[in-house]
Amino acid sequence: SLPDKTSFSWKSPSNIALIKYWGKTDPQMPKNASISFTLTKSYTETKVYFTKNYLKKKSDISVTLDGQKMDSFVPKIEQFLERINYFTPYLSQYNLEIITKNSFPHSSGIASSASGMSALALCIMSLEKELNPFLVESFFKQKASFLARLGSGSACRSVEGELVVWGKHKDIDHSSDLFGIKFSEETDPVFQAYQDCILLVDKGEKVVSSTVGHNLMIDHPYAEQRFNQANQNLARLVSVLKSGDLENFISIVESEALSLHAMMLTSNPYFILMKPNTLKVIEKIWRYRKDTGVPVCFTLDAGANVHVLYPKKWKEDVNQFIELELAKYCQNNHMIWDQAGMGAAPV
Numbered sequence: 424s425l426p427d428k429t430s431f432s433w434k435s436p437s438n439i440a441l442i443k444y445w446g447k448t449d450p451q452m453p454k455n456a457s458i459s460f461t462l463t464k465s466y467t468e469t470k471v472y473f474t475k476n477y478l479k480k481k482s483d484i485s486v487t488l489d490g491q492k493m494d495s496f497v498p499k500i501e502q503f504l505e506r507i508n509y510f511t512p513y514l515s516q517y518n519l520e521i522i523t524k525n526s527f528p529h530s531s532g533i534a535s536s537a538s539g540m541s542a543l544a545l546c547i548m549s550l551e552k553e554l555n556p557f558l559v560e561s562f563f564k565q566k567a568s569f570l571a572r573l574g575s576g577s578a579c580r581s582v583e584g585e586l587v588v589w590g591k592h593k594d595i596d597h598s599s600d601l602f603g604i605k606f607s608e609e610t611d612p613v614f615q616a617y618q619d620c621i622l623l624v625d626k627g628e629k630v631v632s633s634t635v636g637h638n639l640m641i642d643h644p645y646a647e648q649r650f651n652q653a654n655q656n657l658a659r660l661v662s663v664l665k666s667g668d669l670e671n672f673i674s675i676v677e678s679e680a681l682s683l684h685a686m687m688l689t690s691n692p693y694f695i696l697m698k699p700n701t702l703k704v705i706e707k708i709w710r711y712r713k714d715t716g717v718p719v720c721f722t723l724d725a726g727a728n729v730h731v732l733y734p735k736k737w738k739e740d741v742n743q744f745i746e747l748e749l750a751k752y753c754q755n756n757h758m759i760w761d762q763a764g765m766g767a768a769p770v
């Protein structure tokens with residue numbers, strides 16, 4: 424039976440895609456497969472108080488972010504709960520008090536939807552486990568990823584680590600459009616604890632929300648080519664992850680970032696999401712790589728910030744390069760020194 428009042432708390436990281444998800448069909452089904460590194464230091468911590476609601480048929484929701492009541496978040500959470508209702512019928516009997524905080528500053532330009540939706544989905548699954556104590560660990564995680572996907576597509580890649588695939592792909596066993604799976608092939612050790620320094624070039628509001636962005640792919644003249652390219656790039660990346668071929672890793676990852684931006688440059692309406700400093704940083708990275716041979720590269724989200732990616736064994740050199748040459752392009756010298764990690768954990 425279900426408890427009258429209970430609470431659960433989860434910490435879930437953000438993730439950075441190497442092969443980008445951009446384009447979907449309803450309900451949050453990706454047009455191509457994607458893969459990401461789960462991060463460590465960029466995370467959301469969420470506690471949900473579930474209180475039984477005997478009288479009403481609909482849950483009351485309240486959201487507090489970093490100590491501040493956020494009424495503006497409630498409609499989004501309500502929409503999410505409606506979407507998952509069929510899979511979580513027990514939830515409608517509860518009011519939800521959601522207390523959440525991010526490790527990165529609010530509106531720092533780091534998207535919190537992946538970490539936030541993943542943490543919330545895990546809290547809901549903890550309630551489900553109370554209802555069904557026999558629920559096995561692997562199903563728990565899989566369903567958490569499934570629910571998180573319905574909140575924000577890329578959130579399904581934040582439950583586990585270090586590499587997660589989302590979207591059916593012919594070369595990846597058990598891959599699915601419905602949830603993320605751990606990339607289970609043996610990867611070269613060079614990809615363990617891969618470093619990701621996030622350069623906050625621009626902390627402004629996103630120019631294009633991901634909802635608008637995905638919709639722009641519906642009538643996009645290059646959409647089909649792009650979805651094929653992503654699936655091919657993932658096939659190539661799978662062998663690179665096994666062999667440790669960093670030269671090809673770099674060329675695939677940077678091309679994916681630029682292709683994502685190319686889709687926005689060529690959509691109707693069109694957008695330029697990079698800022699002058701984004702290009703300056705990219706040029707510096709290319710110059711440093713050419714001069715030193717150090718295998719550092721960049722990737723981008725749907726915004727101006729740059730993720731600088733490099734193997735752990737090059738950490739000292741690259742960190743110094745970032746401090747000396749790239750920090751000045753960040754707003755208030757703001758950077759997040761992150762690395763790939765193991766995924767969400769209860770707190």
Ligand code: PMV
Nearest residue numbers: 440443444575576577633725
């Ligand atoms: O999960 P969404 O709907 O916010 O989409 C995220 C899309 C990108 O971050 C640009 C790429 C990705 O695969 O994470």
